[in-house]
Amino acid sequence: MTLSLTPKRKQRLFVILGLVALAAIAVGLTLYALRSNINLFFSPVQIAAGDAPLERQIRAGGMVKEGTVARDPESLDVAFVVTDYVDDLEVRYSGILPDLFREGQGVVVVGELQPQGWLRADQVLARHDENYMPPEVAQALEEAGYAPEDYQAKAAEVGKRMEAEQQGATQ
Amino acid sequence: MWAFINKLRSPKWFYAISERLLPWFWVAAAALILVGSVWGLAFAPADYQQGNSFRIIYVHVPAAFLAQSIFVSMAVCGLVYMVWKIKVADMVAAMVAPLGAAMTFISLFSGAVWGVPTWGTWWMWDARLTSMLILFFLYLGVIALRGAFASRDSASRAASVLAMVGVINIPIIKYSVDWWYTLHQPATFTVTGRVGMPMEMWAPLLIMVLGFYSFFIAVTLMRTRSEILRRESNKRWVRELAGERH
Numbered sequence: 001m002t003l004s005l006t007p008k009r010k011q012r013l014f015v016i017l018g019l020v021a022l023a024a025i026a027v028g029l030t031l032y033a034l035r036s037n038i039n040l041f042f043s044p045v046q047i048a049a050g051d052a053p054l055e056r057q058i059r060a061g062g063m064v065k066e067g068t069v070a071r072d073p074e075s076l077d078v079a080f081v082v083t084d085y086v087d088d089l090e091v092r093y094s095g096i097l098p099d100l101f102r103e104g105q106g107v108v109v110v111g112e113l114q115p116q117g118w119l120r121a122d123q124v125l126a127r128h129d130e131n132y133m134p135p136e137v138a139q140a141l142e143e144a145g146y147a148p149e150d151y152q153a154k155a156a157e158v159g160k161r162m163e164a165e166q167q168g169a170t171q
Numbered sequence: 172m173w174a175f176i177n178k179l180r181s182p183k184w185f186y187a188i189s190e191r192l193l194p195w196f197w198v199a200a201a202a203l204i205l206v207g208s209v210w211g212l213a214f215a216p217a218d219y220q221q222g223n224s225f226r227i228i229y230v231h232v233p234a235a236f237l238a239q240s241i242f243v244s245m246a247v248c249g250l251v252y253m254v255w256k257i258k259v260a261d262m263v264a265a266m267v268a269p270l271g272a273a274m275t276f277i278s279l280f281s282g283a284v285w286g287v288p289t290w291g292t293w294w295m296w297d298a299r300l301t302s303m304l305i306l307f308f309l310y311l312g313v314i315a316l317r318g319a320f321a322s323r324d325s326a327s328r329a330a331s332v333l334a335m336v337g338v339i340n341i342p343i344i345k346y347s348v349d350w351w352y353t354l355h356q357p358a359t360f361t362v363t364g365r366v367g368m369p370m371e372m373w374a375p376l377l378i379m380v381l382g383f384y385s386f387f388i389a390v391t392l393m394r395t396r397s398e399i400l401r402r403e404s405n406k407r408w409v410r411e412l413a414g415e416r417h
Contacts (some may be wrong), residue, residue, distance in 0.1 A: 003177055003255060013254045016335060023336045031343070039352040040297040061352060098291035100220055108295075108354055125291045130356040131367035132225055134216030 041108050044087040047119075054113050060089055061108040061127070069103055082107060082119075090118040100126035180257045182399045183408050189392040196389035203382030211375035227285040229376055232359075233383035235278035238306060239341050241271030241387065245313065246338040249331030259395070261327045262402065264334065265317060266394040270387060272310035279303055290354055298347035299355035302340060309337040 005013070031038065041061035042052045052058050060082060068081035078097065082089045091109050101107065106127030111120050178184040211229035218225035248264035251257055282300070283293040294300065313330050320326035348357045359367040366373055403409050 003173065003180075009254050013250075016250060016253055019332075020335055020339070024339045027339050027343075035351065038298050040295065040354055041352050043352065098289070100289055100291075123291075125295070125354060126289060127354060128220060128289055128356055129367075130359045132218045132221075132228070132359065132372055133369055134371070135219040136216075137369060138219035 043084045044082060044089040045084055047089055047113065048087040052113055054115055056112060057110065057122075058113060058119075059108055059110050060091075060113075060119055061106070062089070064101070064103050064105050064107055066103045082109065091121050091124075092118060093121040093124055095124070097124055098126040100128055180255075180259055182259055182262075182403050183406075185259050186396055186399050189396055193389060193392050193396075196385050196392065200382055200385035200389050203378050203385060207375050207378035207382050211379060215372050215375050221289055224285060224288045227281050228359075229379050231278055231281040231285060232376060233380045234274045234281065235303070236380055237383050237387055238271055238275040238278050238303070239344060240384070241267050241274060242306060242309070242334070243338060243341060245271065246334040249334040252327060253331050253335075258402070259399070261331070262395050262398040263391060264331065265327070266398055267387075267391055268310055268314050268317070268330075270390055272307065272314065274383075274387075275303065275307040275310055279307060292354075295354045297353040297355055298351040299344065299353050302344045302347050306337075306340055306344060309333070309340060313337070 036051075041059040044060070044062050046052060047060060052060070062082040062084045065081040065083040065088060068079075070079045072078070075094065076096065077092070077094045079090065079092045080103075082091055091111070093109070093111075101124060106129065108125040108127060109119060109121040110123040110125070112122075113119050179188065208229065212226055215226070215229075217223050245264045245267050248260040248267075251260040252264065279300075282303075286293050286295075313333050316333055317326045317330040320329060345358075347353060348355055360373075368376075400409055400412075
């Protein structure tokens with residue numbers, strides 16, 4: 001009664017590992033085939049390339065471009081530009097924005113893409129990055145010329161990659 | 172090491188060894204969770220963007236770690252049971268499933284509560300949230316499958332297979348935030364050692380994670396001990412044990 005791998009145990013081990021490997025391949029292929037449906041949102045690059053349907057509810061995501069948030073002083077209307085640092089998408093929304101909404105912040109907007117190329121949003125959700133810090137540290141960083149921009153760098157990288165893929169696909 | 176594992180396969184040995192280990196894990200769990208929650212909830216600084224709602228991380232992240240670790244441990248126990256036919260492994264697998272389901276629920280629930288003030292929604296069908304919900308259903312499936320068979324052997328085998336196949340979901344959960352666009356942010360703690368928060372924020376989080384793991388080990392040892400007594404109740408050593416304690 002030891003733990004050594006007798007031929008029978010070895011056979012059972014291989015059957016199990018084979019089963020799990022096959023299941024993993026099946027799941028992997030399914031997820032690969034569905035990859036564009038699993039993405040929660042279209043990035044501006046994809047919308048500019050015409051991947052997103054018009055006048056149907058879609059989700060778009062990216063960063064709120066610095067200096068583009070324009071609020072109407074008379075109402076809750078707000079317009080801003082969502083960017084992935086490659087392409088831009090204009091968003092118009094009427095309603096209350098989440099607390100974390102600000103310029104330079106990641107957002108996901110739910111709404112319909114208009115034929116003129118802007119998006120009429122029904123809902124605006126804020127994303128936040130994986131970095132946390134006390135307010136004093138954030139202020140010190142900002143004064144020193146740094147900002148927690150890891151996510152922005154990543155968004156830019158994803159945007160460039162998608163653009164490269166699309167160029168590869170059209171060639 | 173091998174000798175120790177070889178001994179653990181005997182329910183009698185497991186019962187004896189776990190009796191000595193159990194108090195240490197209970198003490199560690201209580202101390203770490205107490206220190207971690209007081210430090211995290213009262214003394215750690217608030218986040219520059221999210222303010223105090225960021226403190227939900229001190230429950231959310233340990234629960235999510237445990238939800239995934241427990242599933243992996245259940246699958247490993249299933250493999251050990253199927254290949255080596257070690258009964259203790261099956262008992263452990265049966266005992267950890269409800270705790271894993273509870274931890275998955277806690278991480279989903281605390282994430283929803285956290286999502287309302289930060290994202291502006293409590294639920295979104297993004298890859299991370301959906302794969303975590305699938306993990307919850309897998310736990311319920313394993314528990315239900317185990318209860319659905321009259322024969323314990325068939326139940327154990329079916330539950331083991333589901334746990335081993337279901338473990339494919341774990342890397343999907345982990346990498347979902349890197350593979351697809353999600354509402355959920357990427358991991359704060361990475362294997363490469365990059366930590367997205369200063370020490371006064373992650374120290375209590377680390378303590379909470381260790382506390383949750385100690386709690387998991389303590390609960391598992393305790394529940395497996397009861398299961399050993401239940402399944403081995405007709406063995407002589409159990410009857411002697413029961414007799415001597417009367």
